[in-house]
């Protein structure tokens with residue numbers, strides 16, 4: 001892939017960031033994914049991995065600073081006394097570029113955090129990455145939190161001293177896609193990492209002082225491996241004891257190699273209700289001290305959140321509450337959730353919403369009581 005030429009006054013952005021970094025300044029330190037083989041992932045498929053030069057990244061940071069200065073200037077001219085936040089809200093409605101939208105959103109949220117893209121920033125040489133992080137903090141001193149994605153295999157390969165160097169430079173948190181702790185499933189999905197490497201990488205990150213967020217994909221084991229996926233993932237997380245466990249639910253689209261596995265019958269998907277049973281088993285086996293977060297639109301019950309171990313019973317009670325509903329109410333909730341009308345179980349008691357969902361359910365089930373699995377999957381995938 002050719003180097004991306006940026007319009008003057010703009011800087012390069014990668015395609016994704018975690019939901020929790022929605023308002024962070026995005027600085028792209030590498031392009032795409034150096035592994036790029038996971039069957040369940042489509043984000044960088046067909047794109048070649050590239051390291052970016054330190055100079056190129058520094059130029060992007062300087063451009064972000066220049067955009068910030070322009071907004072401050074505009075703020076003075078508009079009578080807001082140099083406060084960029086008010087101007088940022090105007091720019092959000094009419095941004096000149098994706099980069100100026102990102103800077104405006106970042107300033108609007110307080111200008112305190114930055115996220116380094118793309119899939120595995122740790123793959124950069126440690127001294128170069130530390131130099132970037134220091135430069136970012138010097139250039140934009142309001143930033144007090146810098147986070148990034150990383151692969152646990154790369155974290156496992158780094159020396160502890162290198163991770164400490166990055167932490168001291170200002171790297172606050174790493175987001176790692178654990179996905180599963182079950183070796184056969186990791187192998188099947190071509191994740192390129194073993195459970196033991198997940199543990200080694202995760203523990204090293206924690207020992208360095210960098211906060212760690214591990215992502216788990218509910219439903220990844222499908223009907224064949226759901227039990228082992230739940231229990232082995234819990235086992236690995238218990239050993240790592242990360243600060244955060246974030247769950248999201250498997251979705252499959254045609255750009256993923258997993259789609260072919262699905263089509264040829266090698267992979268059999270679990271339904272929403274089966275995935276909830278898997279999540280129950282997973283939570284039952286968690287014996288760590290992490291914050292469990294369910295902040296993803298694909299998750300059926302977003303209210304399953306809390307601090308472990310003290311909130312474990314409360315989290316399991318949310319699952320029990322759903323499972324104790326009559327079958328038609330469970331279907332109503334799943335449809336309502338999947339079409340974006342419901343957020344929490346309590347929404348079932350909103351009579352207006354309930355009626356609207358009933359009409360949709362009736363239409364989707366074509367007169368019968370059940371909506372078929374394929375329709376349900378396509379509704380979930382509509383969000384992605």
Ligand code: SF4
Pocket residue numbers: 033034035036037038041042043044119151177191
């Ligand atoms: S390592 Fe991450 S970004 Fe790369 S292919 Fe796997 S899931 Fe996708």
